[in-house]
């Protein structure tokens with residue numbers, strides 16, 4: 001892992017020796033200590049490298065005796081970390097162990113996550129991050145992120161001045177309005193901003209010192225949190241209306257003033273009405289990105305492109321049913337409609353076979369308050385509320401779940417999909433695992449292994465009649481690290497919708513043919529960092545070719 005700025009002592013340590021009055025003789029008579037001893041280098045995770053400091057480095061840095069005499073290579077430290085990680089009895093204990101590694105030795109932490117991504121992703125991300133968010137107050141240890149509360153209105157720039165690193169290039173901001181499928185999690189949502197930014201580094205190779213996770217703490221309507229003595233956020237009902245909007249405006253203005261107008265600002269887990277409002281308001285004004293809408297949109301479209309490759313059934317001839325009409329479903333459905341239009345299908349035709357249903361049923365002219373982004377999918381048909389009745393009538397071959405409601409794709413739903421189609425596609429996208437619309441085992445079992453499958457949270461392989469099926473993870477973590485990498489690399493001024501189409505196609509292309517042949521829709525998680533790199537390159541190329549980069553860059557004025 002390359003870190004951009006070295007601690008001055010480490011820089012000094014890599015230079016030829018200067019003369020000094022103090023002399024060490026234990027290991028190397030020629031070695032001299034050139035500076036006052038500084039334990040800071042071993043106490044700060046940003047500079048520490050544990051037992052990997054050589055004896056010479058220990059002498060140069062004045063840290064002899066602050067660790068045992070063994071020198072342990074990074075490879076050996078990785079082995080020790082893996083043994084420690086696996087010895088922990090629960091996933092939350094593994095998360096806590098890794099957080100301690102982050103605190104004392106960041107290089108080891110990111111290398112561990114990257115090189116053990118199949119084991120570590122479910123810990124630092126969904127599903128365990130859901131438990132981390134739920135128990136955030138109980139386990140709170142150390143601030144490594146920026147909290148901006150409603151009480152800080154008018155002073156956000158001052159708070160940004162307090163941030164630990166200069167040269168911030170990307171921010172992940174949440175207000176905790178809808179965290180995974182857990183609902184309003186108030187200030188506990190910081191766990192989600194942190195989790196996303198860990199993947200910026202582990203998958204996107206973006207230096208952590210350029211990243212700032214933020215939680216806008218505007219209170220919460222979650223009564224359990226308000227009554228929890230350990231809750232760390234503002235104990236007030238969630239602030240809404242102009243006061244809230246002004247806070248978010250001030251946050252955006254402060255971010256670009258402090259860190260430059262190319263700062264990549266990632267919105268995460270805002271409740272859908274706010275997510276849609278801010279995307280519309282800021283998309284062409286800032287270099288901003290909504291992961292739940294655009295990152296998920298790009299991921300979902302990639303899945304559909306690969307369904308088309310496997311089944312040979314054209315997207316324009318496919319009937320899609322989205323159960324859920326929030327950020328995730330709207331993001332994917334709109335990406336799909338855009339793809340069809342790019343392929344020459346007229347706008348009205350493009351949405352003809354794309355159906356959305358929310359908690360009130362299929363979107364029809366009678367639906368109460370359909371979101372603006374969902375209006376193109378409204379169908380002039382009889383209102384239908386029952387999912388089974390809809391499945392029987394429309395016979396979709398692609399079924400997407402983005403409701404946050406665990407288990408609603410039950411045996412009957414899955415069997416109906418299998419009865420109607422030789423290769424039905426089913427996407428229970430909701431997180432964490434308990435909120436998944438079905439499990440992989442249920443999906444493969446009730447479709448006799450014929451399903452094309454992608455879930456938001458990971459599931460282990462499924463074996464049916466001796467045949468092993470590999471469930472793919474359909475999660476925006478396959479896109480947002482590459483999107484961030486590209487936006488930062490190209491110094492993008494703003495991100496038009498078309499870039500996400502480039503991202504989708506690149507993600508789909510990264511799925512090896514042998515996996516498509518066995519019915520797997522996405523690249524394996526072990527290749528996620530290669531995917532992030534390839535997505536980053538493709539998107540950067542698009543931004544440069546299409547003049548979306550800044551020619552005049554307004555830099556920070558912190």
Ligand SMILES: NC(=O)C1=CN([C@@H]2O[C@H](COP(=O)(O)OP(=O)(O)OC[C@H]3O[C@@H](n4cnc5c(N)ncnc54)[C@H](O)[C@@H]3O)[C@@H](O)[C@H]2O)C=CC1
Pocket residue numbers: 178179180181182271272291292296299323324325326327328329357358359360361401402403404405408429430431432435455456457474475476477
């Ligand atoms: N796999 C991934 O990459 C992603 C997954 N998600 C997941 O998607 C879920 C939804 O997120 P959002 O769209 O932001 O939430 P949201 O709360 O805005 O939308 C949920 C939608 O589901 C509908 N709904 C609820 N119960 C229903 C039912 N029984 N039948 C039909 N519709 C029902 C609601 O009316 C609403 O339209 C969350 O669990 C989240 O974790 C979100 C983003 C990315």
Ligand SMILES: CC(=O)C(=O)O
Pocket residue numbers: 126179180181269291292430431456475476477
């Ligand atoms: C994956 C993600 O962004 C979500 O579940 O909200």
Ligand SMILES: [Mg+2]
Pocket residue numbers: 180268269291292
């Ligand atoms: Mg999210």
